[in-house]
Amino acid sequence: MTNPVLEAVTQRAEEIAALGPSNEALGRLDDQAAKVLRETGVIRMLQPKTHGGLEVHPREFAETVMKIASLDGSTGWVAGVVGVHPWEMAFADPRVQQEVWGENQDTWMASPYAPMGVARPVEGGYIFNGRWQFSSGTDHCDWIFLGGILGDAEGNRTQPPQQLHLILPRSDYEIVEDSWNVVGLRGTGSKDIIVKDAFVPDYRVIPVAKVFDGSAVREAGLTNPTYLLPFSVAFPLGITASVIGIAEGALAHHMTYQKGRVQITGTKIKDDPYVLYAISEAAAEIAAARAALLDNVSRMYDAVVAGREITFDDRAVGRRTQVQAAWRAVRAVDEIVARSGGNAMRVDNPIQRFWRDAHVGLTHAIHVPGAVFHVSALTQLGIEPPQGPMRSMI
Template sequence: MREGTAVSPHASDVFAKIAERAEEIAALGPVNEALGRLDDQAAKILRDVGVIKMLQPAAYGGYESHPREWAEATMAVAAQDGATGWICGIVGVHPWEMAFADPRVQEEIWGEDHEVWVGSPYAPMGVLKPVDGGYEFSGRWQFSSGTDHCDWLFLGALMGDKDGVPLLDPPQLIHVLLPRSDYTIVEDSWDVVGLKGTGSKDIIVEKAFIPDYRTITYTSLVDGSAWRDRGLTNPTYQMPFSAIFPLGITSAVIGMAEGALAHHLAYQKGRVQITGRKVKDDPYVMYAVADAAAEIHASRVTLLDGVSQMYDAVAAGKEYEFGERSLSRRNQVAAAWRAVRAVDEIVARSGGNGMRMDHPLQRFWRDVHMGLTHAIHVPGLVYHASSLSMIDVEAPGYMRPMI
């Protein structure tokens, strides 16, 4: 937490529970990786500690936490196991968007059980074909993190015409909610080098019927009409989508970097180099470790201060325009890259034993690099748009969807 920052009672309870279960979360890291998904006990721990409910509406048992608190909880979990932290950041953001959903689908999902998880992905890999009362929906998606433990999904879609051909001038991006009975999880579709334990498998939908009320337009999430239409007064729900969605993912990456640093320090404490000198007496290694630790800390502070400042501004009635959002995204992307570069510096000074498969450092190293490949961490268009904003030039449309 930032010095002098108050912590809500719910968040304080979540932090305490994470600390109590930290060793158990860490011990399940290799289990998650071997399974290729989150172990059932790991998922149960997340339900027990309440991270996934931090952004969930209070009407359905959620805590409506400050997004900074959710980010810090995600970091704390990711520092123990990258895959488990990743689920906190990915699955944990969906209750925030559920606050904007039609009350009918809110009741369908949480009416009987407030613990139901909603997965994704948001990439528009499906097409909505208008039919009476709603849409016919088909497509295939990759990267549905934590999907084995979710009973509903948000899936990205393009609006189509009556023949199911996407409308592309301009494209209309839609988030679609559908239950487990309407999609198929493709087993053995998650064979990757890092974050294996997230179980981010493929999803297939074939001609599912989607009622009108189970859709949310992406535009409404960007322009603020989603929260206005629902009359939401908590500033958490008035934050831009482009700030909240990337926040959980980058928080997980920074938490993994903190975990890598912790394992490196524990290993180096008693390590002796081939020359016979103890690592603690090598000024070159100690300098590099301190520098990397400072970079990871700077990443954390940048991300948390950014979301705190935005929250305070939104609470005061400010609306964030595209240019300001682009600067926020620039800082978020930079924080992720800075943290991962620091992990590389740590690993380069860990010796060959740090890369043995029974050493947790190598798993954190792989996981943090896998996390950096997420689309929200690609710097090109974000950096270009933010630079244009700084010189008062309007960014073209193709730069806008991720901002």
């Protein structure tokens, strides 16, 4: 199976890698880095064909994100996060699709989905207020998905909370400059967002319950298996793919650096069996993490094609696989960085940047193992997991 987008990315690999330091210095993607992503088509991989998208197999999307992240972590992260948003937009109301893509099919959408806002119902829609953190790639986006809670007439959160995904144009929200000052993934520009009394019409709002139970997709009449995947499979894919790609990039820089390195003892790395063992073990672990993530999404896709229901148990085990893949890859990075010597920590050595990026990527909520591992173990024991927050990310 050919992947034209991956081929286009590979042709511009040196350019993507060279822009890494600039991205980090700017605290957002360099305009040229964003231009490369637009020109290669990565953000349109999961976009519907009705609006110029490619509707690729999700495995192809993940492989492409991994490649980009192996060249520069921040560029890969933005590709993975922003690249998933067209997947959900595919089953949004056709009116908002036209607003977003009608004039420019390369329009990007940011997020986050965390329900940090309150949407107060009014005639024809909602009045929306809130503040969010971690809006990756937001400087290069003209629209945004934001998570919110349905409010009552006074703007108080309803109980039990009813979550919504609200879609807003750039004119309706504020990007907070200087709100992204972190140790890794600095080039993602994952800044804070503020919304004050924005009116969001009904057709730009998707109930989260319909996203999670698949009814939003069915109501939209979509038949491509890519869109029939559960949200908990599609949403983490680009994020975890970028972390694994970053680990691959760290390994590649480590190998280049170690090839001619001589330790303070005078021993060449090629003659040190302990370091060579660590390199091989780390390489195998990163390869295994990659294989696990790609196999997981491929099996889910194949199940949809076969018409088989993806159960809650399936989703729980799939999330466990996805989370563990990220942790496995980053632990392997730690093993090789610890054997790279002090000079690997110099700012002009890319190894330290990939190391920092990997760890910051692992802190994303989608990689927290606690509840996911708990629930997946219960399902495999044949025990019904409790309702509530433990099930919310599955």
